[in-house]
Amino acid sequence: MNYRTRIVPSLSEIGQAAWDGLLQAQADGNPFLSFAFLHALHESGSASSKTGWQPQFLTLWRGDWLEAALPLYVKSHSYGEYVFDWAWADAYQRNGLDYYPKLLSAIPFTPVTGSRLLARDAPAQTALINAMRTLQVGNDVSSAHVLYAPEAQAQALRDAGFMLRTGVQFHWLNPGYQNFEEFLATLEQKKRKNIRAERRKVSDAGVTFRHVTGEQATEADWRFFKRCYDHTYAEHYSTPYLNLDFFLRIGTAMPQHVLLVVAEQDGKPVASSLLIHDRHTLYGRYWGAVRHVPCLHFETAYYQPIEFCIAQGIRCFEGGAQGEHKMARGFLPQKTWSAHWLAHPAFADAIERFLRQEKDGIDSYIGELNDRNPFKAAQAGFQS
Numbered sequence: 001m002n003y004r005t006r007i008v009p010s011l012s013e014i015g016q017a018a019w020d021g022l023l024q025a026q027a028d029g030n031p032f033l034s035f036a037f038l039h040a041l042h043e044s045g046s047a048s049s050k051t052g053w054q055p056q057f058l059t060l061w062r063g064d065w066l067e068a069a070l071p072l073y074v075k076s077h078s079y080g081e082y083v084f085d086w087a088w089a090d091a092y093q094r095n096g097l098d099y100y101p102k103l104l105s106a107i108p109f110t111p112v113t114g115s116r117l118l119a120r121d122a123p124a125q126t127a128l129i130n131a132m133r134t135l136q137v138g139n140d141v142s143s144a145h146v147l148y149a150p151e152a153q154a155q156a157l158r159d160a161g162f163m164l165r166t167g168v169q170f171h172w173l174n175p176g177y178q179n180f181e182e183f184l185a186t187l188e189q190k191k192r193k194n195i196r197a198e199r200r201k202v203s204d205a206g207v208t209f210r211h212v213t214g215e216q217a218t219e220a221d222w223r224f225f226k227r228c229y230d231h232t233y234a235e236h237y238s239t240p241y242l243n244l245d246f247f248l249r250i251g252t253a254m255p256q257h258v259l260l261v262v263a264e265q266d267g268k269p270v271a272s273s274l275l276i277h278d279r280h281t282l283y284g285r286y287w288g289a290v291r292h293v294p295c296l297h298f299e300t301a302y303y304q305p306i307e308f309c310i311a312q313g314i315r316c317f318e319g320g321a322q323g324e325h326k327m328a329r330g331f332l333p334q335k336t337w338s339a340h341w342l343a344h345p346a347f348a349d350a351i352e353r354f355l356r357q358e359k360d361g362i363d364s365y366i367g368e369l370n371d372r373n374p375f376k377a378a379q380a381g382f383q384s
Contacts, residue, residue: 003131029115030278037254070118088351106146163339166336186330187375214251277308327369
């Protein structure tokens with residue numbers, strides 16, 4: 001089948017109906033792939049050519065019908081990706097070569113697995129991969145990267161000449177708990193004791209919580225959350241990626257997917273976390289506090305969201321990037337996938353050798369983590 005290829009610098013050229021219609025046809029879609037989320041990133045200036053994220057979405061059309069699309073950016077740096085290639089860029093520079101610009105398919109600032117090869121059927125996906133190969137070879141870029149793709153899409157990209165890289169995240173799984181205590185009962189005694197102690201410290205400090213849906217969130221709620229978000233970045237001597245306009249936009253455009261957890265002490269808000277969700281999965285995104293309270297992070301970013309999952313029947317809570325400390329709170333390791341193509345043959349060979357060694361290390365690491373499963377033996381089968 002013949003498709004018409006278009007490079008689209010703005011989702012407004014596609015339209016929400018066409019984009020979200022294609023997204024609904026995907027088995028591995030999520031709210032971060034929606035028109036509302038991506039358009040908010042672009043229109044707020046958070047992910048734009050000025051910030052080093054130049055949208056260059058690859059699309060395939062049959063007449064006026066969108067058959068396939070790849071969220072794609074021209075990147076001038078490697079910030080906000082969470083699959084780190086700084087060493088690769090440094091090696092290029094030390095050899096007098098330019099690593100940037102590069103092509104990147106990802107959701108900016110969002111380490112969440114989800115469909116990258118958006119296609120209505122297998123022929124459209126194959127055509128999309130072929131169009132990407134043509135694009136990467138025909139442009140003056142060092143490389144192309146597809147981050148946090150589902151395993152099946154990663155394997156399709158490997159078949160097309162990409163190298164695969166694995167990573168680790170930590171997810172909490174819900175087999176149908178009736179309440180938080182039932183979840184605690186599945187954990188080893190020491191883990192239960194520690195969680196109860198952490199929650200008690202927060203309660204004894206007089207902290208209470210509000211779960212604020214997107215529909216309920218006021219501009220004041222968003223302004224306070226942004227203050228918390230900025231504070232977290234300041235503590236790490238870093239610059240925030242996202243601006244207030246972005247948060248206000250997603251609150252308005254996709255309120256059904258938004259949850260703010262707001263912690264209050266002495267009648268004033270002191271901390272907040274932002275979570276995105278659909279019917280099946282809750283995604284932890286950001287958290288911050290303007291006052292120190294022992295264990296407040298664990299309560300605001302983990303335990304309150306777990307309570308929400310149980311109440312809503314949500315099956316999975318993805319806690320975000322990194323963090324072995326999540327295991328002590330009932331999260332278990334899950335493998336993630338990314339795919340990489342490099343134009344320079346010698347560098348491609350060297351990185352392929354590195355990735356083989358890294359994969360062996362990741363597999364061993366996941367095995368060691370699973371040996372430290374925090375659940376009782378009777379529950380470990382489901383959780384793993």
